[in-house]
Amino acid sequence: MNNHGSLENVCISPDATVRQALQTIDRGASAIALVTDEFGQLRGVVTDGDVRRGLLGGIQLEGRIQELTTTTPHVVTPEATRASVLDLMRSLRITEIPVVDDSGRLIGLHTLTDIVGRQPLNNIALIMAGGRGTRLGQLTKDTPKPLMTVADRTIIEWIILGLVDSGLTNIYVSVAYLADKIIDHLGDGSSLGCTIRYLHEDPAKPLNTAGALGILNHEVPGISDPVIVTNADLMVRYSAADLLAFHGSKNASVTVAARPYTHQVPFGVLDVSESGVISGVTEKPSVEFEISTGIYAVSPDALAMVPYMEPFSMPDLVQACIDQSKTVAAWPIESDWIDVGTPKDLATAKGQ
Numbered sequence: 001m002n003n004h005g006s007l008e009n010v011c012i013s014p015d016a017t018v019r020q021a022l023q024t025i026d027r028g029a030s031a032i033a034l035v036t037d038e039f040g041q042l043r044g045v046v047t048d049g050d051v052r053r054g055l056l057g058g059i060q061l062e063g064r065i066q067e068l069t070t071t072t073p074h075v076v077t078p079e080a081t082r083a084s085v086l087d088l089m090r091s092l093r094i095t096e097i098p099v100v101d102d103s104g105r106l107i108g109l110h111t112l113t114d115i116v117g118r119q120p121l122n123n124i125a126l127i128m129a130g131g132r133g134t135r136l137g138q139l140t141k142d143t144p145k146p147l148m149t150v151a152d153r154t155i156i157e158w159i160i161l162g163l164v165d166s167g168l169t170n171i172y173v174s175v176a177y178l179a180d181k182i183i184d185h186l187g188d189g190s191s192l193g194c195t196i197r198y199l200h201e202d203p204a205k206p207l208n209t210a211g212a213l214g215i216l217n218h219e220v221p222g223i224s225d226p227v228i229v230t231n232a233d234l235m236v237r238y239s240a241a242d243l244l245a246f247h248g249s250k251n252a253s254v255t256v257a258a259r260p261y262t263h264q265v266p267f268g269v270l271d272v273s274e275s276g277v278i279s280g281v282t283e284k285p286s287v288e289f290e291i292s293t294g295i296y297a298v299s300p301d302a303l304a305m306v307p308y309m310e311p312f313s314m315p316d317l318v319q320a321c322i323d324q325s326k327t328v329a330a331w332p333i334e335s336d337w338i339d340v341g342t343p344k345d346l347a348t349a350k351g352q
Contacts, residue, residue, distance in 0.1 A: 010109060011036045012065065014043050018054065019061040021046050021068070030111060032096040035069050042098055042106040044069035075100045078107065081237065083161035085110045086193060087153075121167040123225045123244060127159055128212050129232035130176030130201045144178040146232035147185055154185065156232050160192050166240035168228060169194040172220070174212035176201035208313040213298065214306040223300050229314075231294035235338040238295065246331045247297035253326035254302050254318055257295035259333045262288045293333055302326065 011034045012024050024033040025048050035044040050068040075098045099108035129146045146156035171194050175182050189196030199215045201207050226247055228240045247255040264286045271280040305320050306312050321328050
């Protein structure tokens with residue numbers, strides 16, 4: 001994202017001429033000029049296409065740019081992720097989006113070149129999308145759970161866009177139940193800014209939550225970097241790059257993305273001795289646990305521990321690493337997290 005001093009190269013005043021707009025577009029090596037006032041407020045945008053159409057329509061080079069200015073341009077806030085910005089660019093068929101703060105002051109500019117030009121990480125990401133989603137009942141009779149939609153996109157697309165946002169563009173998806181529908185929907189991944197390949201499980205022989213790792217290790221020889229592994233039914237924002245950095249800093253074989261889970265007991269809890277005497281009572285206490293979010297970083301040494309085409313779970317893998325004195329780390333996720341396992345969870349993810 002262009003910001004601070006570099007923004008001066010793409011900004012013009014509201015009373016600038018068409019010639020100055022063209023010079024600004026040329027100087028900024030972009031297809032846009034940002035119209036800002038003396039207070040730094042974004043007042044509109046002018047694209048090279050706007051100028052070209054204006055010139056064809058008879059406007060003079062010394063004419064004012066106001067006639068060609070789009071005064072209500074599409075903008076994003078600083079909190080917008082690269083994936084969401086890319087998604088917006090593609091839906092609007094534009095290549096630049098200004099960034100403004102809550103007061104409308106210009107603070108940055110996203111360009112398509114910046115968004116897709118990030119050096120991709122070498123790591124593989126594996127999305128486990130082979131489950132039947134039985135807890136969703138009739139909703140998954142004809143549609144696999146990863147293709148349930150939230151905010152006009154499927155859950156698995158949101159997951160993929162989040163991975164791409166972190167620089168992970170080499171993605172594998174394990175499929176089994178209604179595999180053809182997932183493959184037909186995602187294709188080769190080019191529309192999402194990545195490359196997608198598929199690992200096929202036997203729908204009649206579920207491999208549990210880690211079995212696809214055995215297929216990956218068998219069918220993709222020579223994996224030398226940690227693999228990001230994620231369930232295909234999660235709505236969560238996190239940085240896979242940060243998870244990988246943490247994983248490396250701990251020299252871990254497996255890192256589990258974790259978050260606290262609090263459960264409130266709906267009753268008074270008694271402290272009772274063996275003789276039946278109550279020594280205390282706590283009214284509706286809360287207990288907190290660290291739970292797995294279904295997101296992991298898995299190093300090659302742990303990957304090799306998963307059998308090929310045999311059922312194996314992530315708890316099995318974690319415990320096997322612990323039994324062999326390998327490091328298993330916990331990386332905290334602090335953002336909202338929804339495991340879309342039930343119709344109620346799906347409704348929550350949709351904001352209903």
